[in-house]
Amino acid sequence: MLYLDANATEPVRHAAREAALAAMNTLGNPSSTHAAGRAARKLLEEAREAVAQHCHSRPQDVVFTSGATEANALAIHALGVGRPVLTGTTEHDSIRAAAPDAVPVPVLVDGTLDFAALNALLTMHPDALLCLMAANNETGVLHDIAAAGRLCAAHGALLHVDAVQAIGRCNQDWLALGAASFALSGHKFGGVMGAGALVTRKGLEINPLMRGGGQELGRRGGTPPLPAIAALAVVLGEPYEAERIAAYRDAMEAAAIASGAVVMGAGAPRLPNTICLALPGVRADTQLIALDMAGIAVSAGSACSSGKVTSSHVLAAMGQGELAGQAIRVSLPWDVTEGAVERFAAAYATMAKRALRPQAASA
Amino acid sequence: MKVVVAMSGGVDSSVVAGLMARAGHEVIGVTLQLYDHGAAVGRKGACCAGQDIHDAKRVADRLGIAHYVIDSEARFQQSVISAFADSYAGGQTPVPCIACNQHLKFGDLLEMARGLGAEAMATGHYVRRFEGPNGAEMHKAVDDSRDQSWFLFATTREQLEFCRFPLGDYASKAEVRAIAAEMGLAVADKADSQDICFVPSGTYAGIVEKYRPDALEAGDVVAEDGRVLGQHQGIARYTIGQAKRLPDTAAHMVVKKIEPGTRRIVVGPRGVQSPTVRLRDVNWLVEPRELHAAVKLRARDTLHPARIVPDGSGAVLHLEEPALAAPGQAAVFYDGTRVLGGGFIL
Incomplete structure (x- = not known):
């Protein structure tokens, strides 16, 4: 078989497989106090630090999730409160379903964002949360995130970037470009299915979707999938x-x-x-x-x-x-x-x- | 050979896929998604696919064959559901399964199978196909209680050449279920499907109301001399020969005629039936000619000896004994077990 469906999932990279295996061989739950728990916790926090470093962020601003669907939903849940949500018309279902009543921002015939329309919409909704994908999963068309970031900043709006297809293929410093947060998913760049992250600008408050046992500093309940997280962190540094x-x-x-x-x-x-x-x-x-x-x-x-x-x-x-x-x-x-x-x-x-x-x- | 199997997710078509795979063919399972299951059961957020498609996929996994789901919603909507409502609104009694077989399974899916380079398409219908001296012949199933030939009369000779019906030879459904169990298919004990798949609750009036509300408007029930005997709640609730849902003043009578224009249901004493029946859109599985055959006028009906005279694209039946013929239903011609053709009753 010739596999040409990388945007659905990239083949697992060697480094990811090794990291996941090592994590599986590490006994313990990161929340436990004993030695085994501490070993697991060390792995988790090292992964978080690696993600932060690659994403030009701080470890405390990285929230691990089950994947990008959850990271996108979490961003809209946390940042969209009391704000009108604007979404591009070519966004992924994980955004569309999480913001069913969003104001649509049209694209041009080549799939790039209609910035005149965006400017008009931001003028009407200056306090909006704009959700925009960095790269489209179906066409590969890139949105000009820098331009969107500048417009949002000028109007006082927040920008969330769905960076799923761009990470690992055309990395940028999304936060520096004006994103308040961005979502990524490990298996889309050679990691293992089951882990993603929401990375935010400094100190952004995240109200959890699932409170659970207060993991991820109370921003995402549930035992983190350590093998998938370890894989995610290691493949961020792989060459492309x-x-x-x-x-x-x-x-x-x-x-x-x-x-x-x-x-x-x-x-x-x-x-x-x-x-x-x-x-x-x-x-x-x-x-x-x-x-x-x-x-x-x-x-x-x-x-x-x-x-x-x-x-x-x-x-x-x-x-x-x-x-x-x-x-x-x-x-x-x-x-x-x-x-x-x-x-x-x-x-x-x-x-x-x-x-x-x-x-x-x-x- | 390369064979496309139309898989519904039920036990019959699952066994067909298994039999084809066992015979060493390259099997491609295809399930047509006919309607949005989530919308049909009225549950927001329910998957569009439903359990049947899931079952078909699991059977394909078990058999180790390829499986695809084809979106046929728009086509089904137009060729089957809308046509169903329109037929009722026109005072007729439609058979949606025939329309679905004709347009979707033996129309679109068969074309797709050819397009994919398949040499045949197999389905789980209970009917037999023989190679005759003049090409493929369609015959009733061995198990008369399961025979589906009446529903398949509109299959053209060209389509029939391409089709395979492995279940027609089995003596009973129990035997088919036993094969499913032996193959380890989880659907072996699955319940048989309902009469009309897109009417989950079993009442078709809701569908008619949605597409043709005019067919559920009240009107008069009249005697053959025009006397008004009472009211009815929509012509779509009636079929020719029906005795139910008539006013007490029409006791012991049956529906003789449905008049969509005036919304009148004409009733009369039972027993007086027509000796001639006109048919439209006749499909001949033999060379069209005047012939004597046994005719089946409803899905569950006895055979009526008749002389059949082709008439353009239609035909006229001259029944030896007058019988009840409901417009919209099918009249299928048999010579013993063999299907000679059939048409829709006008």
């Missing part, structure tokens, strides 16, 4: 070969275009590893199944837990109409090799050729 991956990405993109694909968000600044390819007239699920049968793992839109492929709200928000139900996402993992380009190009060409035959285009 952005240029090499982007070169493969470009080659795959060119091959797909030659087979009839249209690239979504082309022209906008994007992640080095993500391509969103629409094949006009061909249902996304048909494309996915055909590629899966050819041994290529990609994804489309936002998959429900059933695996049903729904039309992409991201592409709909970009005004792509019918294409929103006809696009797949190809996301290259950190360990992608050059051979992937040829294999993908061949499988895509075969799939497109078969699907675009007049009688088979049963969209």
Whole structure:
């Protein structure tokens, strides 16, 4: 199988596996007072310090969560109190579901933020909490977080950044760019599923979603998943070969275009590893199944837990109409090799050729 | 060969997937998501998929086959649910399972299977398919009580060529359940599905009310001479031949005619039935010609000997003995166990 679905989850890196294993071999609950508890606690706090260092934050401003869904929900819960919430129209479901009544901030046809609209909305709601993703999970399109940070600061609004897809691929000092908080998830950059974090600016108060036993300084109840946290902390420092991956990405993109694909968000600044390819007239699920049968793992839109492929709200928000139900996402993992380009190009060409035959285009 | 199996999450189609895999075929399980389960049960936040899709996935896991869920909500909505409500509003008695088979399972899904390079599509229907001298033939299931051929009459000859129905040969459902148990499938003891899958509570009036509220407006119940005998609460609640839900003044009578325009239900004494029945959209599984056959006018019905005369895309049935024929239902022609064709009653 050729795995090209890194935005769903990156392959676990060697360092992460080692760190998780070491943590599993460490007996004890970080909350316990005895020696075993102290050993576990040491691991947890070392991980927190490493995260803080990589994220230009302080250890006490890092709250470990189960992942980014929880970190995003926690940010909206803690920072959105008494504030109108603004969210981009291409945000991930973890934001959309946590702020169902949010004021939508539109994007342009290439998926980048409509800053004129944002300025107008912030003028109307100067005390807002703006939730914005650094990089889109479906298209890879990057939002200009620096510009958003400046606008929020000028109006007195708070900015929360969903940095899930950007961390590890195009790191920035999100807090320095004006974010009050940002969310990350370990398995999206080579860690182990089950741990994420909400990182905040200095001393921001976080009212917990789950109080539990008062862990995480009372900001998140529940025993922390130590193996996943240890893995998360160690992979933050792993190198990422952005240029090499982007070169493969470009080659795959060119091959797909030659087979009839249209690239979504082309022209906008994007992640080095993500391509969103629409094949006009061909249902996304048909494309996915055909590629899966050819041994290529990609994804489309936002998959429900059933695996049903729904039309992409991201592409709909970009005004792509019918294409929103006809696009797949190809996301290259950190360990992608050059051979992937040829294999993908061949499988895509075969799939497109078969699907675009007049009688088979049963969209 | 590469076979697509239409998997509903029930025991029948699960066993079909298992049988196909056991026979050494490359099996691709596909489940059509027909409607939003969460919305159907009226529970906010409930998963759109429901237990059946989960079951189908677990069966596929167990069998080690690929499995996909296809979003067919829009198509089902339009071709089955809306058409169902419209049919009632037109004074007819629809059979949504036939529409679903025709448009979704043997229409869209079969096309998709071809598109994926499959050589056949197998389903869990209780019906048999034989290779005849003039191509594939459809026959009743061995287990007459499970036979679903009446619901499949609209399958075209071309579609039938591509289909496989492994369950038609089994003598009973118990036998199919035993195979499921032997294969270690968790659905072996799962209850049979309801009559109309998109009406979870079992009352279809709610669906009709949502799409065609006009079909649930009150109107007159009249005798054949036009005398008003009482009131009814919507023509969608009636079918031809029905004796229930009539006013006391119409005791011992049955529905003779449903008039959507005037919203009148015409009643008359039972027994007087028509010897000719007109059909629309006839699907022939033999070369269309005038023939004598046994005709089934409802899902659970005895066979009526008749002469069938093709008439454009439709046909006229000349029944040897007059019988009750409800517009919207299917009339399916049989020669012994073989299905010769069928159409919708006008």
